[in-house]
Amino acid sequence: MKEVNIYLNFPGTTEAAFNFYRSIFGGEFMGGIMRFRDFPPMEGMEDWPAMKEEELDLVGHVSLPITEHTTLMGTDMVSNMPGQLVSGNNFQITLETDSAEEAEVLFGKLSEGGRVVMPLSETFWAEQFGACVDPFGVHWQLNYTGSRVMPT
Known part of the structure; x- marks a missing residue:
């Protein structure tokens, strides 16, 4: 397997959601934002x-690389789908994350305007773990294991 990417579907809010994610993770959209009107006719x-x-x-x-091997992708769900x-x-x-500080920064940004499900805190498997829902309804977990080892 080369990589695993995440594809998100939204009810007409994809552009706003991806601008939000780009403000957090940085980077540029690969190939820009493709609109439905730009799609060529597709066989089948x-x-x-x-x-x-x-x-x-x-x-x-739309595609937004967030790490070297991970890309968030998305589309708006429309009436003919x-x-x-x-x-x-x-x-x-x-x-x-690479550090507890990075977990704190990302958690704060992702949960702003959304909802904290589990506050960022120490667990038996991680130095920092937290769960939140962003303003677009996407569920996130932030995990910094540090010197701890995930249980098997």
Whole structure:
């Protein structure tokens, strides 16, 4: 396996969410922000319902590298996509930081305007661990193990 990336779906707030993440992690969007109106016709999708005009300027795809081997990617869910978007706790993004200070800074920024689920604190497996939900409903865990070893 070369790498694992995280793909996030939003209800029309992808651009705001990714600008928020870029303000925290830095970097640039790979290839910019691609809008649905920029997508070329795709084979196998001829039978899909037409997209609403007001959805064409929503985000079709965006990628933000957050480490050398991890990229956050996302799209807006639009009316012609199968399934229904349900924001919830069905996944969490876990960041293993290089220091307790980095965990504190990232936790503070990610939880601002959101909700703290578990305050950043010492646990049996980590010098610092905390969980929060950002303002866009994405669940995050911040973990700095330090000299501790995760239980197996």
